[in-house]
Amino acid sequence: MTDSDYISELSYDEKIVFLKVFCCLVRGDGKVDSDEISFLKDIAGRYGIDNGTVVSIIKEPRINCVEEARKIRNRRHALQLVKEMCVMANIDNDLADAELDIVIDSARAMGVEDEKIVLINRWVLDSLILSKTGEIIMEQNNG
Numbered sequence: 001m002t003d004s005d006y007i008s009e010l011s012y013d014e015k016i017v018f019l020k021v022f023c024c025l026v027r028g029d030g031k032v033d034s035d036e037i038s039f040l041k042d043i044a045g046r047y048g049i050d051n052g053t054v055v056s057i058i059k060e061p062r063i064n065c066v067e068e069a070r071k072i073r074n075r076r077h078a079l080q081l082v083k084e085m086c087v088m089a090n091i092d093n094d095l096a097d098a099e100l101d102i103v104i105d106s107a108r109a110m111g112v113e114d115e116k117i118v119l120i121n122r123w124v125l126d127s128l129i130l131s132k133t134g135e136i137i138m139e140q141n142n143g
Helices: 012-029 034-047 051-059 065-070 075-090 097-109 114-137
Strands: none
Touching: 012 034, 012 051, 012 065, 012 075, 012 097, 034 051, 065 097, 075 097, 075 114, 097 114
């Protein structure tokens, strides 16, 4: 199973939950810029969710991440959501406390143990480091 094969296993409602939780994470620092909106739209495209739905999610004044995450009952889907959240939170090399709180609170709401959250986050960080190292070795990132 490849990294994105899990998407085909998600129901439409689960995909909406994922997007809402991602939106919470993007809002974690108190501001949403155009790059982050584009990022959410790209994710929605991978999930097969139309732009109108994404825009309405982004415009929702308050999304309760914990309540949304609690709707994910499938363990594998919950772990995948935690992994995706860790990727999003670490992608800019600056894991803010607010982002970390959202990841932990959402994961706990889905029944994911703290030890598992730490392991997933470590794996994500190691993967990001390995990817960047590969770019340097292959001279793909000279700037």
